[in-house]
Every structure is written in C-alpha cells, then in structure tokens.
Amino acid sequence: AQRVTQPEKLLSVFKGAPVELKCNYSYSGSPELFWYVQYSRQRLQLLLRHISRESIKGFTADLNKGETSFHLKKPFAQEEDSAMYYCALNGQGAQKLVFGQGTRLTINP
Amino acid sequence: GAGVSQSPSNKVTEKGKDVELRCDPISGHTALYWYRQSLGQGLEFLIYFQGNSAPDKSGLPSDRFSAERTGGSVSTLTIQRTQQEDSAVYLCASSNSVGSAYEQYFGPGTRLTVT
Numbered sequence: 001a002q003r004v005t006q007p008e009k010l011l012s013v014f015k016g017a018p019v020e021l022k023c024n025y026s027y028s029g030s031p032e033l034f035w036y037v038q039y040s041r042q043r044l045q046l047l048l049r050h051i052s053r054e055s056i057k058g059f060t061a062d063l064n065k066g067e068t069s070f071h072l073k074k075p076f077a078q079e080e081d082s083a084m085y086y087c088a089l090n091g092q093g094a095q096k097l098v099f100g101q102g103t104r105l106t107i108n109p
Numbered sequence: 110g111a112g113v114s115q116s117p118s119n120k121v122t123e124k125g126k127d128v129e130l131r132c133d134p135i136s137g138h139t140a141l142y143w144y145r146q147s148l149g150q151g152l153e154f155l156i157y158f159q160g161n162s163a164p165d166k167s168g169l170p171s172d173r174f175s176a177e178r179t180g181g182s183v184s185t186l187t188i189q190r191t192q193q194e195d196s197a198v199y200l201c202a203s204s205n206s207v208g209s210a211y212e213q214y215f216g217p218g219t220r221l222t223v224t
Contacts, residue, residue: 043112044152044200044215086152090211095165096142097213101151
C-alpha cells in the first residue's frame with residue numbers, strides 16, 4: 001500500500017530561521033515524490049518534484065530511500081512562505097497522487 | 110492561459126438531495142482527476158479519467174458517488190442522496206501526460222456543505 005505521512009499538522013518558525021517540513025512515505029517500489037503548496041485563497045500548485053532536483057523559491061527536498069523520507073527544507077524562511085504544504089507520492093504505474101495530511105506552515109515576523 | 114475551472118464554487122444542499130459538480134480541465138489535457146479535501150482527512154483521491162474512460166475508481170467512497178467525462182473534456186462528479194459526511198472541498202485536476210513524474214494542475218475546488 002502507498003502511504004504518505006506528514007507528522008506535523010502545524011509548524012511555526014520565525015522569519016529568517018531554517019525550516020524543515022517532514023515527509024515519510026511507505027511504498028515498496030520506486031516512487032515519484034512531490035511537494036504541493038496551497039497559499040491562502042489560492043489553488044493547490046506544484047512546488048517541486050524529486051526527479052527534477054530543482055530548488056524552487058529557495059526550497060529543496062532530497063529523496064532518501066533508506067529512510068523513506070522526502071523532507072522539504074529552506075535555510076531562511078520568509079513570511080510569504082506561510083501556506084499549507086502537502087507531500088505526495090506517485091507509485092510506479094499509478095495514475096494518482098497519494099497525499100499526506102498536510103502541514104500548515106506559519107512564518108512569524 | 111485558462112486553468113482548470115470548477116463550478117459551482119460553493120454548494121449548500123440538504124441531506125438526501127443529489128448534487129452535481131463540474132470540472133473543466135485545461136484544454137488538451139487527457140488526464141483528469143477528482144480529489145476530496147476534508148478537515149482532518151487531507152486530500153483523498155476519488156477517481157481518474159484517461160480520455161473518457163475511468164481506469165481507476167478506487168477512491169469513490171460509496172456507490173452514491175459517480176463521475177463521467179464526455180468528449181475527453183468536461184467531467185461531472187455526482188453525489189446522490191448526500192450525507193453530512195460528504196461535506197468537503199472537491200478538487201479537480203488535469204494533466205497532459207501519463208505515467209509518473211507528471212504535473213497535475215488543480216482547480217479552485219467546489220466547497221460542498223450538506224446541512
């Protein structure tokens with residue numbers, strides 16, 4: 001079975017501090033992992049995917065198959081990063097995303 | 110260009126009534142998905158369309174839920190005899206590719222409230 005776990009429902013950090021949003025997954029094959037973000041009153045949008053190994057808005061995420069994790073990190077948080085973040089998994093051959101329950105990130109000034 | 114659109118944006122209905130939710134995907138996108146976003150439940154997959162066929166309906170919670178897609182474009186999600194537990198935001202997404210590592214583009218959602 002495919003499962004994504006985001007252990008923190010809420011995360012609050014101060015502006016300029018490092019931030020890490022945790023994501024662990026359960027899947028026996030080679031998954032594709034994604035981070036989606038939903039800003040206030042906006043639609044859900046893709047932030048980054050592990051296969052492209054990009055840095056978007058200063059965020060990075062590394063797939064660690066040994067720890068089955070895909071944590072999202074940013075060295076210096078900004079107020080505009082406040083949003084709901086969802087980690088998602090797509091298993092081989094699957095045509096759907098399995099989402100974690102999301103982490104609401106609040107950046108305090 | 111135009112993104113995924115959904116209508117209505119909000120729907121309040123009485124328990125036991127039927128509702129229809131509509132999704133207009135991005136033009137040319139062959140894949141279409143429905144998800145449900147509930148408080149405390151996160152985002153749950155409901156159904157996936159490739160063209161007009163639905164290879165994966167595994168997420169539909171009961172036989173009260175059905176969906177169709179016509180002309181490889183617009184999709185309608187129908188909930189019959191609505192229950193209070195159906196209250197949620199229903200999200201539609203579309204994609205122009207299949208296989209893994211594709212990007213899904215989401216609509217703004219329809220907020221359904223069953224009273």
